[in-house]
Amino acid sequence: MTNTYVAVDIGASSGRLMLSQLKDGKMSLKEMHRFTNGFSFKQGHDRWDIDHIIKEILLGLEKIKQAGYPDISLGIDTWAVDYVLVGKDGKKLEDPISYRDARTNTAIKDLTARVSKEKIYQKTGIQFLDFNTLYQLFKEDKDLLAKTDKIMMIPDYIGYVLTGKAVSEVTNASTTQMLSLREGLFDKNLLKEVNVKPEQFPKLVDAGTPLGKLDKSKFSKYDLPDTDLITVASHDTASAVVGSPGMGHHWAYLSSGTWSLIGTELNVPENGSKAFAENYTNEWGAYGTYRFLKNIMGLWMIQCVRREFNNKYSFSELAEKASTVKPFQQFIDVNDKRFENPKSMISEIKNYCRETGQQIPESPGEICMAIYSNLALFYAQQIQKLNDILGYKIDTLNIVGGGSNVALLNQLTATISGIDVYAGPDEATAIGNLTVQMITKGDILNVYLARRIISDSFDIKKYLPQEEKYHRIFEEYKEFMQKIHQKSN
Ligand SMILES: Nc1ncnc2c1ncn2[C@@H]1O[C@H](COP(=O)(O)OP(=O)(O)O)[C@@H](O)[C@H]1O
Ligand SMILES: C[C@H](O)[C@H](O)[C@@H](O)C(=O)COP(=O)(O)O
Ligand SMILES: [Mg+2]
DSSP states (O other): OOOOEEEEEEOSSEEEEEEEOEETTEEOOEEEEEEEOOEEEETTEEEEOHHHHHHHHHHHHHHHHHTTOOEEEEEEEEOSSOEEEEETTSSBSSOOBOTTSGGGTTHHHHHTTTSOHHHHHHHHOOOOOTTSHHHHHHTSOHHHHHHEEEEEEHHHHHHHHHHSOOOEEHHHHGGGTOBOTTTSSBOHHHHHHTTOOGGGSOOEEOTTEEEEEOOGGGGTTSOOOEEEEEEOOOBHHHHHHHTSOOOSSSEEEEEESSSEEEEEEESSOOOSHHHHHTTOEEEEOGGGOEEEEEEEOTTHHHHHHHHHTTTOSOHHHHHHHHTTSOSOSSOOOTTOGGGSSOSOHHHHHHHHHHHTTOOOOOSHHHHHHHHHHHHHHHHHHHHHHHHHHHSSOOOEEEEESGGGGOHHHHHHHHHHHOSEEEEOOTTHHHHHHHHHHHHHTTSSSOHHHHHHHHHHHSOOEEEOOOOTTHHHHHHHHHHHHHHHHHHHO
């Protein structure tokens, strides 16, 4: 009997349940349910509606049962760093706060006044993002923390609600910036800095660990399949990396969704001085690997612009409009903090161009081309930084996630970076989630064979570098950014 696998992949903008079966060396993929995700301002903070997310998952599972799949394997992956505080009665104390909430705006400065950045990076190898769990807990309500029995990362919490079993899966636990590279445990001194006791985190488990059965008696109003949960690479980006086809010799990935995560897969962490200076991270990957990567603002910027046009245009219409505009008309540091959660992304982009004496984009096409152009420039610069830090040349970039659907961005990236770009699968995160389940159940031997199956099973397009003339523009961009950063330091 063919095993049926379901991935629950919840990104910052959307959640989806994807069903797969393995037949004749090919992975099928069927979207069974999709829902929008997002945060809203409640009780003084930007918060996720975790009960809505769980309800949508149950609705999706009911659709799967009614579609004739009575018995499935299930894995859950979501965005990183955020957590749910669970009380002694086993129930959440409040809705989880989003990483884009303002509470951590000064947290790195405040905490690193007590523990140096160098020490934290030497211990953890994790990039400094002000919303890492370490800083969220540092700013957490002390009374709430005192009432907390367990601190569960988002996917672990969802698995706990469905099965009653609580774990801390390591790929997502590493994004807390509290896991020590040496011992592979939550670092006691960093926990102390944020008033957390070691036992407040559930036990650490590797990706691929069976979790338990969905307790259907808790959800009797739903007609659910018999469901065996497996703890997959529960940080969605870790699943995206597993689901990357890995085209090329020294290949890099770009998980392109709400965020763009660019990097490569290492077997040993790289937390030396160059990596520290460039704020690269060593998030843990599946199967003992490390995700040596950097967070880039990503298509969040496009999502904000689309919302500000009252969702009048689809994402593909916005990309279409952008393609009618000349590229590289402005140089914008897409990773400037001002773009992290602005009231108006369009105003912030225009103000940036005004303040730096550049042509101001006006139309939807001009604004989106300014974003796409500068994402491509930022990606290309990061490829060069990866080459410098790692000491070898990245020869291929695998773009996966929703952003791999943007042919314009794929081509701009290939042209500016000067390396081959393979684009797809767009649902690599779900595919990586499914892959870990299939390896755990013995349907696939290992991730290397899985990547061969993935490249055989899904549409992957190739983009070649073109138009040498843009190389001068890339040099001008790097000079421009150097001047801007010198001015701000
Ligand atoms: N057909 C398309 N044309 C243009 N952009 C697209 C298309 N499909 C997806 N995208 C882009 O991909 C993004 C969503 O990527 P996805 O990986 O689903 O995000 P997440 O997992 O963060 O929710 C959208 O915000 C949009 O910018
Ligand atoms: C805050 C984290 O860096 C963020 O969650 C990122 O790692 C991530 O998970 C991106 O996933 P999306 O699918 O939301 O882009
Ligand atoms: Mg995603």
